[in-house]
Amino acid sequence: MLTAQMVDRLQQAFWDTLVMVSVSAGVAVALGIPLAVFLVVSGPGGFLAAPRLNRAVGWLVNGFRAVPFIVLLVALIPFTRLVAGTTIGVWAAIVPLAVSATPFFARIAEVSLREVDPGLVEAAQSIGCRRWDIVRHVLLPEALPGIVGGFTITVVSMIGASAMAGAVGAGGLGDVAIRYGYQRFDTTVMLVVIAILILLVSAVQFTGDLAVRRLKVR
Template sequence: MSPQIFELLVNATVETLYMVGLAALLGTLLGLPLGVLLATTGRGELLQNVAFNRIAGVIVNATRSTPFIILVVAIIPFTRLVAGTSIGTSAAIVPLTVAAIPFIARLIEGAIREVDRGLIEAAEAMGATPLQIIAKFLLPEALPGIVLGLTLAVVSLIGYSAMVGAVGGGGLGDLGIRYGYQRFLPEVMAAVVLVLIVLVQIVQSLGDLIARRVNKRAIGGR
């Protein structure tokens, strides 16, 4: 591999990390509270609001069921409104975030629903308010599952970021398409795939490690 190609690979990796990192952060900031609301506003739940729960659920399901590459094209006007352009690394963060929010929300909802109902009943018996139950009981108890869910979300975003390269989003996907496919350089394509695999392995291993440590603390604190 020539020094020029190696430099392009490094720059593309940095762009991918930038896209995925910022999209994961924004997706978590918006998806976490949405997931909590989805888990706690159903019928008979702590913050019961059936109308909100159903409407939010429909929107989340509709977004999640849309193939990512179609979502990227469908929200181009919104991407231009937010980023000022629909092409480039910064612009790619918009569809990545839009895709991440409902995905993370459902993962958070699932993690919270796995918490033993007896814990909620015990907290209610102690006079805790719904918000106190969520903040001091549900979220800490669900934290290992939340960490694993967020790890899965980041891994998925790495894959999505490669797809964004097909529409001028930059990063490793763009490098693989422009140099590996269009210029018939199989070694570039192989290098891109290898870097993506390494990134996924690092993220998954780190997520598993954090989840184990959080789970041990949760068990030790009981």
């Protein structure tokens, strides 16, 4: 069975995972949505067409998405030191986690924004909406169910990625499973961590689905 020490350790790991994922998910939303809006409105046929800049940003986004998270974690160490002031611990993991999640979420949000009926944009223009009005009143509200659904996917994949944060000593559930469950052959710990992760992901998915359903009832 689990020792009291292990229970404490798991508790701590749970909170570490929660902090890492929620802070970097917040960053991913704050940066990813503007990025997605930019990619849509500056793209071909968008009402702020800027083909070169659009392509450049597109490449940048793809570049970050091409690098595996475990590599990004290490490659970004100088940047992490600059931003978080440390290269060890939870905050050191948040930086690469956010950097990896932002382009991922931006691409998913972009797809939802693109699915907004161009007729709605046209209608908004016809009633005297300016560009910002269109983003605020048409693109974002109409794409919201899709964006929320995409955010759920992002959070779930970030929970997965956060398991690698142990590489920079950030702790978290994945780290406990590797160090105790795998390296010290403690099968119970391994199973408990897996169970917690399943519950966590299910809760996220359930909440996300519920929100999407609510938004779509309109």
